[in-house]
Amino acid sequence: xxxxxxxxxxxxxxxxxxxxxxxxxxxxxxxxxxxxxxxxxxxxxxxxxxxxxxxxxxxxxxxxxxxxxxxxxxxxxxxxxxxxxxxxxxxxxxxxxxxxxxxxxxxxxxxxxxxxxxxxxxxxxxxxxxxxxxxxxxxxxxxxxxxxxxxxxxxxxxx
Amino acid sequence: xxxxxxxxxxxxxxxxxxxxxxxxxxxxxxxxxxxxxxxxxxxxxxxxxxxxxxxxxxxxxxxxxxxxxxxxxxxxxxxxxxxxxxxxxxxxxxxxxxxxxxxxxxxxxxxxxxxxxxxxxxxxxxxxxxxxxxxxxxxxxxxxxxx
Numbered sequence: 664x665x666x667x668x669x670x671x672x673x674x675x676x677x678x679x680x681x682x683x684x685x686x687x688x689x690x691x692x693x694x695x696x697x698x699x700x701x702x703x704x705x706x707x708x709x710x711x712x713x714x715x716x717x718x719x720x721x722x723x724x725x726x727x728x729x730x731x732x733x734x735x736x737x738x739x740x741x742x743x744x745x746x747x748x749x750x751x752x753x754x755x756x757x758x759x760x761x762x763x764x765x766x767x768x769x770x771x772x773x774x775x776x777x778x779x780x781x782x783x784x785x786x787x788x789x790x791x792x793x794x795x796x797x798x799x800x801x802x803x804x805x806x807x808x809x810x811x812x813x814x815x816x817x818x819x820x821x822x
Numbered sequence: 823x824x825x826x827x828x829x830x831x832x833x834x835x836x837x838x839x840x841x842x843x844x845x846x847x848x849x850x851x852x853x854x855x856x857x858x859x860x861x862x863x864x865x866x867x868x869x870x871x872x873x874x875x876x877x878x879x880x881x882x883x884x885x886x887x888x889x890x891x892x893x894x895x896x897x898x899x900x901x902x903x904x905x906x907x908x909x910x911x912x913x914x915x916x917x918x919x920x921x922x923x924x925x926x927x928x929x930x931x932x933x934x935x936x937x938x939x940x941x942x943x944x945x946x947x948x949x950x951x952x953x954x955x956x957x958x959x960x961x962x963x964x965x966x967x968x969x
Contacts, residue, residue: 752962
C-alpha cells in the first residue's frame, strides 16, 4: 500500500479527531481543498487496507469503571509463541496482544496481553483463562497493574 | 454519564460510518437527534470519558514507528523522572506500574531512527537505563469495553 500526499493530508487533518459538525467529511475536505467524495473514498480505502484500524471512540477505561488494567506478561518458548499469541489475542477480554523481546536476566517475558476489569476478581479470572490457553508453554508470568496514568495523548505521526 | 451516553459509547466503539451525514445516520439508529448526538459526544470528550473520537491510524503502516519502553525509577526521583519523560513530545503514553520497572511509556515517531534518538536522549536526561521492547509481532489490537 503506497500512500500519497492526499492520504497523508487526510491523516494529518483527522488524527486529532473528526469534526463534530453534521457533515464532518465535507468539513475536512474544505480544509484541504478536496472534494468530499475524494475524502470519503480515500478514508474507506484506508480502512479496507488497515491503515485506518477503525473510526470510532476510545473511552477512558477508568471513567467507565475499569479500574483494573493489567499488563499480563508471559515467558513463552519462541517456537510456539506465534501460535499461542494468536489464541490469546482472540480472547474477548484482551485489548492488545504482542510478541516483544525478552531482556534477560531481569525481564524473561516475551508475550504481552492487556486485560481490563471492573474488579480485581474479574481480572484474576481473565489471567487464569489465559494461563489455561497457554498450558505447559507458560514458563512464568507476571501482571503489572497501572497505578497511575502519567501521560496519555493520541498518537501523532506527522507522516 | 447516563444510559444514552453508554449506548453511544458502546455503539461508536464498533465503528462510525463514512457518508455525507454520519451523525444523522448514527443518531437515527440510537433514537436521538443529530444535534443531541453531537452535543453528547462533545460533552463526553470535554469531561474525559472519551479520550478520542475519529479515525485510528495504524502508525507503522503510515510510515511511523512505535515502541514500548520502561525504566526502573528510584522512588525518590519518581516525580522528577516523570516530568523529564513526559516533556518529550514523542512520548504518547506513560503509566506507573507496580513492578521494579515502574514507569512504562510508548514512544511514537515518524521514523525508526527517531525512536533510537529519543531513547538515547531519555537515558541521558534521566541517567537511567531504558529497557526497549519494540513489538516483534502483533496478534491483536482493539477492544470494546462495555460502558
